[in-house]
Amino acid sequence: xxxxxxxxxxxxxxxxxxxxxxxxxxxxxxxxxxxxxxxxxxxxxxxxxxxxxxxxxxxxxxxxxxxxxxxxxxxxxxxxxxxxxxxxxxxxxxxxxxxxxxxxxxxxxxxxxxxxxxxxxxxxxxxxxxxxxxxxxxxxxxxxxxxxxxxxxxxxxxxxxxxxxxxxxxxxxxxxxxxxxxxxxxxxxxxxxxxxxxxxxxxxxxxxxxxx
Ligand code: CDP
Numbered sequence: 001x002x003x004x005x006x007x008x009x010x011x012x013x014x015x016x017x018x019x020x021x022x023x024x025x026x027x028x029x030x031x032x033x034x035x036x037x038x039x040x041x042x043x044x045x046x047x048x049x050x051x052x053x054x055x056x057x058x059x060x061x062x063x064x065x066x067x068x069x070x071x072x073x074x075x076x077x078x079x080x081x082x083x084x085x086x087x088x089x090x091x092x093x094x095x096x097x098x099x100x101x102x103x104x105x106x107x108x109x110x111x112x113x114x115x116x117x118x119x120x121x122x123x124x125x126x127x128x129x130x131x132x133x134x135x136x137x138x139x140x141x142x143x144x145x146x147x148x149x150x151x152x153x154x155x156x157x158x159x160x161x162x163x164x165x166x167x168x169x170x171x172x173x174x175x176x177x178x179x180x181x182x183x184x185x186x187x188x189x190x191x192x193x194x195x196x197x198x199x200x201x202x203x204x205x206x207x208x209x210x211x212x
Contacts, residue, residue, distance in 0.1 A: 001026065001107035002122070003202065004115035007129035008164050008175060009078070010136035010143075012186040012194050016129060017111035019195045020202065024109075029101050031112030031119070032081065034094050036072040038062060039080035049080035052087055059084070059093035075144065075159065082163045085113075086170040095119065114173035116181050125205045126181035127198055133160055135187045182211055 003020055007013040014030055021028035038058045039049050047054035071077075084090050091114075098119045102108055110119065116126035131139075137157035144151035167175040177183060182201045186194040204211040 001124045002102055002120050003107075003109040003125045003127070004120050004123035004178075004181075005109065005111040005127050005129060005198075006113055006115050006117070006175065006177070006181070007111075008136065008167065009160055010140040011129045011131050012139075012189075012191060013111045013129040015191055016127075016184075016186075016195055016198045017109045020198055021109040023195075023199060024107070024202070026107045026109050027101070027104050029098065029108060029110045031094075031098055031110055031115060032078075033069065033072055034062065034064070034097070035081040035085040035090075036077050037064075037067055038090060038094075039077055039084045040067055040072055042084060043077070043080055049083040052089075055084040055087050056089045056093070059087075059090040062094060062097070064097065073147075075140075075149070075156075079159065079163065082166045086166060086172070088172040091118075091173055113167055113175040116178035117176065118173045121178070125202050126178050127184050127201055128177040128181040129184045129186060129194075129198075131185060131187040133157060133164065136160055 005013045005017045018028055038055060041058040042049050042051065042054045045054060049055060102110060102120045116123055137153065137160050140160065141151050141153050141156045184197055184201065189197065201211045
């Protein structure tokens with residue numbers, strides 16, 4: 001089984017994907033970490049994430065697991081990731097790895113922006129997770145504060161809006177809901193309820209019933 005989860009920043013897609021993988025005994029890939037890894041490599045070389053040649057070279061030399069996840073979680077890396085992710089050759093260089101992962105046994109949950117549309121258009125279940133920008137900014141703020149990073153609510157909201165804009169407007173593999181994806185709005189759902197709703201969607205698809 002392939003479960004594709006797409007959605008904007010701080011919509012809850014990462015946590016939902018992780019918990020679905022545990023629930024169904026599937027492997028999980030957070031595809032955002034690939035773009036973050038490329039961005040980190042570019043920054044480490046002292047280059048600007050908008051530098052096409054540096055970003056393309058880093059994507060072509062990409063090695064999964066090169067950086068620990070903790071080194072990729074910062075907001076500066078996220079911002080840089082959304083810039084390198086807009087470069088078509090960067091995306092192209094990361095496709096084979098993701099499609100290879102999608103064929104892993106016994107099945108996978110992959111979360112990102114273009115999983116249902118580009119990476120695994122034949123996924124068995126597609127879920128588009130969203131929430132209002134204000135709610136997503138509130139969650140991201142709590143996450144940053146939890147990690148002891150200085151954060152300001154207005155700045156976090158502005159970052160989220162700028163990233164949404166870049167991710168939805170780019171010409172290649174923009175963030176968009178696949179026509180056959182199920183919409184899961186988590187604005188008013190705590191994480192446990194959101195995970196239950198996602199499991200309900202998967203079960204509905206598996207049994208041919210309409211999701212609640
Ligand atoms: O969790 P959050 O949304 O903050 O970040 P992420 O999922 O790690 O993604 C970071 C950035 O990578 C996004 O803003 C996208 O620009 C890019 N990305 C992408 O273009 N395609 C994907 N499949 C995953 C991430």
